Amino acid sequence: MKIDFEKYADRLVPAIVQDFETEKILMLGFMNSEALKITQETGKATFYSRSRQKIWTKGETSGNFLYVRDILIDCDADTILLKVNPSGSVCHTGADTCFGESNTFRDFLFELERIVKDRKENPKENSYTCKLFSEGLDKIAQKLGEEAVELIIEAKNDEKERFKAEAADLLYHFILLLSAKNVTLAEVLETLKQRRK
Secondary structure: OOHHHHHHOOEEEEEEEEEEEOOOOEEEEEEHHHHHHHHHHHHHHHEOOOOOOOOEEOOOOOOOEEEEEEEEEOOOOOOEEEEEEEEEOOOOOEEEEEEOOOOOOOOHHHHHHHHHHHHHHOOOOOOHHHHHHHHHHHHHHHHHHHHHHHHHHHHHOHEEEHHHHHHHHHHHHHHHHHHHOOOOOOHHHHHHHHOOO
């Protein structure tokens, strides 16, 4: 990885931090060669603090670490892009990002996928999602089949609102089945992209 640290007088390059899943920009930090090396070795985003004049790992005080999934360099080799999974809020103010944005998916299907995954990993009482997970793969697959049939039936009618409701039910149960099979929506979309001609 060839970063042109010499391009800047202080030998610090900008490091843009982006959420790996939501693609939201979370913060901007600065890295010298030591901070980059530590980041690569530990998998935790580490920067050089210009105000404190020292190396620091994001989350070392708050516990809200940024777990690095990918490191990219721009075309001029003087800016770094860190794609991360944050373990909590990123900004020192407690906000999701340093730009005052909520770190959520633009597409609600991905947000729904995250909610379903959380229900799978952290079961809650009286949750329909948790109930289906507890009943197993066969029940989840059966429910998806039932919803598909119900959508087909509504497609033959002229009630648009009922059709939309059945379409929403189908999408929800589809995401539930993906989660039960440990397949992500992104993986399915990538498969579709590969089929594009």
